[in-house]
Amino acid sequence: MSVVDASGQIIPLSVNYFPHRKCNYACKFCFHTDKSSKTVPLDEAKRGLKLLAEAGMKKINISGGEPFLNPRFLGEIIKYCKAELKLESTGIICNGSKVQLRWLEEYGEYLDIMGVSCDSFDDDTNLKIGRSDNGRGVHKNKVFQIAEWCRDRQIMFKMNTVVNRFNVAEDMNDSVAEIAPFRWKVFQVLLLEGENKGPNALRDATDLVISNDEFKAFLERHKEQKCLVPEDNEAMENSYLLLDEEMRFLNCQGGKKVPGRSILKVGVQTALQDAGWETETFIERGGIFEWERKQSEELSW
Template sequence: MFLASEVASLRLFVQLCISTVYCILWSVFSKVRPWTAGVGCLQEKGSCSGETITPVNRKQHQKKDVQPATTPTSVNYHFTRKCNYKCGFCFHTAKTSFVLPLEEAKRGLKLLKESGMEKINFSGGEPFLHEKGDFLGKLVQYCKQDLQLPSVSIVSNGSMIKEKWFQKYGEYLDILAISCDSFEEETNQLIGRAQGRKSHLGNLYKVRNWCQQYKVAFKINSVINTFNVDEDMTEHITQLSPVRWKVFQCLLIDGENAGEDALRQAERFVISEQQFQEFLDRHTSVSCLVPESNEKMRDSYLILDEYMRFLDCREGRKDPSRSILDVGVTEAIRFSGFDEKMFLKRGGKYVWSKADMRLEW
C-alpha cells in the first residue's frame, strides 16, 4: 500500500512538471507564431490545465449544461491551494501544490481583461505564501499598471504579510480582505485559523494599520459556523471600520470539505438558516455588513482554480471547465455555472476602486 501511494504521488508530480514545462515552451513558441497561440494546448496528449484530453472527458464537457457566454466582470483567481492555516471548514483545500508560471498567469489575466474583466481578486490557499508574496505582488502590479484594471483585491489570512510588501506593491492594490472568524483567540484556535501560538488578532490589527498607512481599502471576511455563531462582533468591527464586512454562512462543497475524498470534513461547522439569520440580526447596527447565505454564495462567483479553469458549483462540488489558456475565456466561461442575476442581487458589483471610495487616509 505504501509503495503504491508513493508511485501515485511520483506519477502526479511528473505529470505536473511535464504540464508546466509544456506550457512554458508553448508560451515562447506562441510569441514566434502568434496566430497559433492557444492551439497547442488542445492537442490530444495534454493541456495546460493539467488534464489529459480523452474522448471520455471530452464527452463530459459536451454533456455539461452549457450556458450563454457572460462577461467576466469580477473574477476570483485562486492561484494557489497551499495554506499555513488549517481552517476546518475550508472550501478550497490544498489538493495540489501547483502554481502556474508567472508569464502564463499574466497571459490568462490579459485574456480576461480583453473579455471584459473589471475586477480581479487574488485568493488561495494563502496567496502571500508562494514566493513570500512576491509572485502575488507582481500579479497585482501587472493588473493595475499594465492592464489598467479598475479594481485589484486580495483575500488573505494576514499571517504572512510584511510591511515591505506594502512599500513595494501597496500603490497597485485597491482592497485587502483579511479573514477573521472570531475576536476570541481560543475560538480561532478551535476553528483552525491560527499557526502555532501566533495571535491572529494581532496580525489583523497590524495589517489594518498598514492599509491605512499605505492607502489600501481594508475589508474583513468572516465565515459563520457553530464555533462563532453566538458571538457579538459589533464592537470590534466598529473599531476596525472596514469598508466592507463580508459575512458568509458556512458552505459544504463535496470533494473539498465534505465527502470521502475531501481533505476537510466540515459537517460539524454547519449552521442552519435560522442560526445565520440570528447572527445577522445581532449585528444590524453594523452598516458595512454584507451577508451571504449559502443560496447567495454558491453560484454567484466566477472562480478560477490554479490551472485557470472556471469552477462550477451547481451540483454541490467544484466541476472544472477547460482552462482559459487552452480554449479562451468565452468557451470556458460557458461551463462556469455562474449566476449573474444572483451576483448582482447579492451586491457583487459595488464601488470597488479605491480612487472612487473617497476614503480619509
C-alpha cells in the same frame, strides 16, 4: 455596468483567482483545500489575465490557499493587473499571518482592496476553527495592524467572516466598529463535496454547519454595522467566477466544485460555458460596488 454584452456574450466582470492551494492554516470549514500542488508560471498567469481583461474583466481578487506564501508572484500579478492591464480594481483575500509592511511598501500602490479573513476575536475559538499557524492562535492585533497599514496607504480594507458552529454566538460589534472595514463580508459556512465534505475531502466541516435561523440571528446581532454584507449558502454557491490554479473556472452547481477547461487552452468565452455562473445572483448579492480606491495627491509612493 453590464455582465452581458450586446451580442449576448457573458462579460467576466469580476474574477476570483486562486493561483495555488497551499496554506499555512487548517481551517476546518475550508472549501478550497490543498488537494493539488499545481500552479502556472508567472508569464502564463499574465497571459490568462490579459485574456480575461480583453473579455471585459474589471476586477480581480486573488485568494488561495494563502496567497502571501508566494509574495513575489502575488505582488507581480497585482502590479501587472493594475499598471499594465489597467483594471479598475485589484484585491487580495488572505489570512493576515504573512502580510509584511515591506510588501505593502513595494506593491501597495497597485492594490485597491486588502481583505483579511477573521472569524473570531477570541484566540481559543480561532484554535478550534483551525485558523492558526502551527498551533498558534491568530491575534486580533495583526488584523488591527493590517487595517492601519492599509488606512495609511489609502488601500480599502475588507474583512471576511465565516459563521460556523464555533463562532455563531460571538458578538463582534466592538472589534468590527474599531477596525472599521469598508466591507464586512459575513458568510454562512458552506459544504462542498470533495472539499470539506464526503470521502474524498481533506476536511470534514459537517459538525460546523449552522441553520439558516442561526445565521440570521448572527446578522441580527450585528445589524448596526453599516459595512455588513451577508451571504448565505444560496448567494455564495453560484454567484462567483472562480478561477483555479490551472486557470480553469470552477462550477459549484450541484454542491461541489467541478473544474472546466482552462482559458489558456480554449479562451475565455468557451471556458465560461463551464463556469455555472449565475449573473443575476451575482448582481443581487451586491457583486458590483465601489471597488476602486480613491487616492489623494498627498500620498506618494
